[in-house]
Amino acid sequence: MRRDEFLKSIAALAAAGALPLSARAAANLKMMIPANPGGGWDTTGRALGKALQEAKVADSVTFDNKGGAAGALGLAQFVNGSKGDPNALMVMGAVMLGGIITGKPPVSLSQATPVARLTSEYNVFVLPANSPFKTMADVVAQLKKDPGSVKWGGGSRGSTEHIAAAMIATKVGVDPSKINYVAFRGGGEATAAILGGNVTVGGSGYSEFSEYINAGKMKAIAVTSPQRLKGVNVPTLKEQGIDVELGNWRGVYGAPGITAAQRAALTEAVLKSLNTKSWKESLEKNDWTPAVLSGPAFDKFVDDEFAQLRAVMVKAGMV
Known part of the structure; x- marks a missing residue:
């Protein structure tokens, strides 16, 4: 293959998100934080953004805070405004699942793309x-x-x-x-x-x-x-003497409609960022427990969590 043909092929693969992360230029990522500043999702999203840049998998990360309805307002904005965008991420977690169960928003988490669970607290x-x-x-x-x-x-x-x-x-x-x-x-x-x-x-x-x-x-x-x-x-x-135990996990999702290759690249970027010094410092500073999960295992985990939380909430009279 001639050099110009090779370069054209590389460009086409990169545009399609089919190249491994290490073969592509770092992206300008957009992070939806479906909560107001100052909370756990905000802290998580900004810590992850810093780690993505330190890992050199992102040139820049911009943040958009949209609080309300246990994350459902931010979820709706993310689902409707980021379709097919391989450089979009949204912070989410157990709180969002509970809010969806009680609030029944017009958009579904299943419309977005699972990337990884990060922490538990x-x-x-x-x-x-x-x-x-x-x-x-x-x-x-x-x-x-x-x-x-x-x-x-x-x-x-x-x-x-x-x-x-x-x-x-x-x-x-x-x-x-x-x-x-x-x-x-x-x-x-x-x-x-x-x-x-x-x-x-x-x-x-x-x-x-x-x-x-x-x-x-x-x-x-x-x-x-x-x-x-x-x-x-x-x-x-x-x-x-009160038999209650409950963890609060947090993770990230990608935009609706991205390809399998784009999901894999986004997952690779997030997982690479979790090995940085700044992320490890954030874990220690915030008393977060690492709880990394990605791929089909993360998909199944979210489905199981929905079922378990719904059962607890129905029994407690919250649904």
Whole structure:
């Protein structure tokens, strides 16, 4: 093959997304973050964007925050606005699945393209620093006395902290449909409400509240992990006699309608970024547990999670 013919062939393959990542120029990636700034998805998306550039699989990464409805608003914008775009990514996770189950949005996650699960994180429940309550036992006692008087603050309806609150109510003998859950569109709003004493108890990933816990502005009273988190002296719900354990995983999806080769290239780029120094620093800084999964295994995982979350939510009276 003549050199000019070879170069034309390479260009055609690159345009089709059929070349291995190492043979193509780094892309200008677009990252949809379906939440307001300040929360777990925002932190994850921006950390991943930095890692993609450090791994030299992206020349640049631009971010678009679109919060609301447990990620459904961002999902709709992503599905409708990114069709066939091999350089588009969207952060998602367990919260989005819960929101889709409760909210029944007009678009489906199955319209987008699975890329990879990245991390898992357990939730922490906190009290405002000036709360009259001191422990989860105090909160439970008030919950049993008057369920509506306990305002639970967290992410959108169907989030893992919402599901955990309903599970706690069920386990302590309170009708979960009577819990007073206040949903916020992003971690920043939820944090402000807790710091301002506008909710009784707040829930989120530990990384979102850690600086306020360490500064004494929030009091951590329970984590949803099976054992205490490493280096974190906060009791689990289980050791307090409440048999609830729930993880909050996060991942990324690609745009609808991309080819199998484009999906493979995007997956390769994401997986390569997870080996960078900056990503490993983000894992440590945010107390994220690596939970990498891609390909058909990730597809099956999401399907199974949908079924399991729906079962829990129906039993808890949330659907």
